[in-house]
Amino acid sequence: MPKIAIVGAGPSGCYVAQALLKLDKTLEVDILDRLxxxxxxxxxxxxxxxxxTKAVSRQFARLFERQGVRFIGNVTLGETVTLDELRAAxxxxxxxxxxxxxxxxxxxxxxxxxxxxxxxxxxxxxxxPDEAAQVPHLGNRVVIVGQxxxxxxxxxxxxKQEPDFDGSDLHPRHTDHITGAGVAQIDILGRSPAxxxxxxxxxxxxxxxxxxxxxxxxxxxxSQGHDDDPRVAAVTALPQDVPVASHEVTFRFxxxxxxxxxxxxRVSAAYFSRGDEELGLSCDSVITAIxxxxxxxxxxxxxxxxxxxxxxxxxxxxxxxxxWFCRGPRGTIPDNRLAAQDLATRIVADLATGQATGQTTGQATGQxxxxxxxxxxxxxxxxxTDYDGWLRIDAxxxxxxxxxxxxxxxxxxxxxxxxxxxxAPGPATPETDE
Amino acid sequence: MKIQLLxxxxxxxxxxxCEDIETHLAxxxxxxxxxxxxxxxxxxxxxxxxxxxxxxxxDGDLPASAQPFADTLETAGTDLSAIRFAIFGLxxxxxxxxxxxxxxxxxxxVKHGAKQVGDRAIHDAMGSDMAEDxxxxxxxxRIAQAxxxxxxx
Ligand SMILES: Cc1cc2nc3c(=O)[nH]c(=O)nc-3n(C[C@H](O)[C@H](O)[C@H](O)COP(=O)(O)OP(=O)(O)OC[C@H]3O[C@@H](n4cnc5c(N)ncnc54)[C@H](O)[C@@H]3O)c2cc1C
Ligand SMILES: Cc1cc2nc3c(=O)[nH]c(=O)nc-3n(C[C@H](O)[C@H](O)[C@H](O)COP(=O)(O)O)c2cc1C
Numbered sequence: 001m002p003k004i005a006i007v008g009a010g011p012s013g014c015y016v017a018q019a020l021l022k023l024d025k026t027l028e029v030d031i032l033d034r035l036x037x038x039x040x041x042x043x044x045x046x047x048x049x050x051x052x053t054k055a056v057s058r059q060f061a062r063l064f065e066r067q068g069v070r071f072i073g074n075v076t077l078g079e080t081v082t083l084d085e086l087r088a089a090x091x092x093x094x095x096x097x098x099x100x101x102x103x104x105x106x107x108x109x110x111x112x113x114x115x116x117x118x119x120x121x122x123x124x125x126x127x128x129p130d131e132a133a134q135v136p137h138l139g140n141r142v143v144i145v146g147q148x149x150x151x152x153x154x155x156x157x158x159x160k161q162e163p164d165f166d167g168s169d170l171h172p173r174h175t176d177h178i179t180g181a182g183v184a185q186i187d188i189l190g191r192s193p194a195x196x197x198x199x200x201x202x203x204x205x206x207x208x209x210x211x212x213x214x215x216x217x218x219x220x221x222x223s224q225g226h227d228d229d230p231r232v233a234a235v236t237a238l239p240q241d242v243p244v245a246s247h248e249v250t251f252r253f254x255x256x257x258x259x260x261x262x263x264x265x266r267v268s269a270a271y272f273s274r275g276d277e278e279l280g281l282s283c284d285s286v287i288t289a290i291x292x293x294x295x296x297x298x299x300x301x302x303x304x305x306x307x308x309x310x311x312x313x314x315x316x317x318x319x320x321x322x323x324w325f326c327r328g329p330r331g332t333i334p335d336n337r338l339a340a341q342d343l344a345t346r347i348v349a350d351l352a353t354g355q356a357t358g359q360t361t362g363q364a365t366g367q368x369x370x371x372x373x374x375x376x377x378x379x380x381x382x383x384x385t386d387y388d389g390w391l392r393i394d395a396x397x398x399x400x401x402x403x404x405x406x407x408x409x410x411x412x413x414x415x416x417x418x419x420x421x422x423x424a425p426g427p428a429t430p431e432t433d434e
Numbered sequence: 435m436k437i438q439l440l441x442x443x444x445x446x447x448x449x450x451x452c453e454d455i456e457t458h459l460a461x462x463x464x465x466x467x468x469x470x471x472x473x474x475x476x477x478x479x480x481x482x483x484x485x486x487x488x489x490x491x492x493d494g495d496l497p498a499s500a501q502p503f504a505d506t507l508e509t510a511g512t513d514l515s516a517i518r519f520a521i522f523g524l525x526x527x528x529x530x531x532x533x534x535x536x537x538x539x540x541x542x543x544v545k546h547g548a549k550q551v552g553d554r555a556i557h558d559a560m561g562s563d564m565a566e567d568x569x570x571x572x573x574x575x576r577i578a579q580a581x582x583x584x585x586x587x
């Protein structure tokens with residue numbers, strides 16, 4: 001029975017597992033992640049006040065609860081385990097590691113304090129252990145550079161007030177911090193005119209519901225003749241005539257970022273240009289939401305360079321790339337689902353022709369040579385965590401949750417690991433079913 | 435009476451729900467399951483009862499996997515007057531266009547003559563109900579209603 005390791009328990013990894021098992025129930029699938037918790041950006045990217053979207057994780061829980069997929073946490077590819085080790089242990093390896101590094105604004109002044117990437121900010125608000133200690137600096141006046149959906153998430157969280165977070169899992173420590181910073185003025189800028197902006201119109205419509213926010217538009221005239229465009233319609237419908245407002249939000253279109261300046265090492269103004277016009281905005285902080293880096297020197301670039309089919313994610317028979325790690329940091333959860341189905345079809349086809357197995361160096365496989373699968377991992381790594389460990393974390397988070405919230409996430413890696421390893425004194429290991 | 439489960443989905447919730455309904459019905463019924471994406475309106479069958487599960491996206495729009503079906507139905511104008519269906523919607527009440535995808539799909543089927551059995555039922559991703567807790571009784575109820583109708587004809 002072919003053994004498959006999927007590295008990365010985000011939506012792509014989970015959808016690949018789901019699609020593989022739809023094609024062939026007998027496959028033995030393990031999903032590995034560097035964290036003791038699964039679901040990647042569903043847990044750590046999707047906004048805390050979009051619980052409906054996060055609910056897709058119920059499908060992924062099925063994999064572990066009913067379909068025999070094993071979750072193996074606390075294993076980092078490139079640190080705890082090498083790609084060669086994995087390929088020796090499994091017939092098929094799928095890398096679905098995501099791409100989480102914010103693309104930097106390559107401008108004079110970019111090293112000033114008070115400039116944070118939207119990926120880091122949203123990971124912090126979502127209680128990602130990597131970012132738990134990195135409390136973003138905010139202040140009264142925040143400039144957001146970028147107008148995609150992630151920028152809209154950041155804007156919405158900054159502009160909301162406490163009761164608006166009912167039903168979310170944004171920890172009260174974050175709302176306290178945001179309120180404490182006194183965020184009152186937010187400028188959100190993009191290079192494109194409104195009719196070419198990157199956000200989905202529903203993201204803007206959602207903002208219109210915030211009754212304490214007064215909106216203003218700059219550069220909407222660049223969209224003359226595009227009144228029918230849903231994005232233009234959405235921004236022009238934002239309430240501008242709000243007598244009593246605690247927050248001012250200005251959408252500015254057509255502005256190219258030029259430079260950042262600061263005082264005592266901390267950002268205090270951001271400058272933009274539009275044709276001959278220049279705009280200087282004084283601010284206390286800048287959040288850049290201009291996407292994620294697609295080039296990480298090393299593994300990903302090397303694998304893509306030798307890939308047989310970059311689009312589908314075939315490096316060679318037996319090694320595949322999926323999700324953002326394959327196609328770059330673009331695309332939604334539904335996009336990853338469709339791509340995962342194509343990839344799974346390809347993997348199963350490769351397995352059927354016997355091509356996907358026995359490619360690894362040194363391992364005597366040949367006919368009937370069974371690969372050890374997770375047994376090889378468990379033997380060498382005593383501190384792996386399992387799905388039951390995640391369930392203990394989940395239960396603890398649900399139990400700790402306070403009024404108006406649906407969960408109180410644990411942000412600290414040590415506590416997560418302690419919970420994941422709880423019942424057995426000492427390290428927990430995933431059981432093998434042999 | 436055969437049963438055809440059909441789903442329109444983007445992130446797969448409607449598909450999973452259909453699989454749950456299929457498992458629930460499998461012992462007592464002849465059940466088939468398909469993505470609306472793989473179905474032509476002309477494939478629908480008068481001797482079959484259709485249970486449709488459909489989510490909502492964009493601005494109250496159909497999910498991607500239901501769109502080609504809806505487009506074909508609009509352009510081909512397929513006569514569905516011999517077809518019976520019931521529909522269950524997946525949505526999220528934080529959107530103003532709450533569950534309008536399934537509403538639109540139902541209206542489109544009815545416009546082309548299909549007979550809707552029972553009211554549309556809906557699920558809210560922001561609510562505390564599990565979709566299957568609503569959808570399994572929904573399926574049983576609509577099948578019972580449909581059985582009477584099929585028996586009459
Ligand atoms: C802030 C934000 C909000 C978003 N909101 C939405 C939304 O509302 N709706 C929507 O459809 N899409 C949204 N997206 C897009 C969506 O999150 C992505 O399309 C999707 O998560 C990509 O999935 P993935 O599995 O490829 O990567 P990821 O979700 O990033 O998963 C990668 C996984 O790999 C693990 N990993 C990384 N490195 C290693 C390693 N070396 N060893 C082991 N494991 C490793 C990580 O821990 C992680 O679990 C959002 C994205 C962001 C950034
Ligand atoms: C981008 C996006 C837009 C959505 N728009 C709506 C909407 O307009 N109305 C609604 O009721 N639900 C909306 N939803 C909620 C989905 O319909 C709901 O999450 C459903 O469970 C998804 O089912 P599926 O996985 O089968 O597509 C939206 C969800 C997302 C992610």
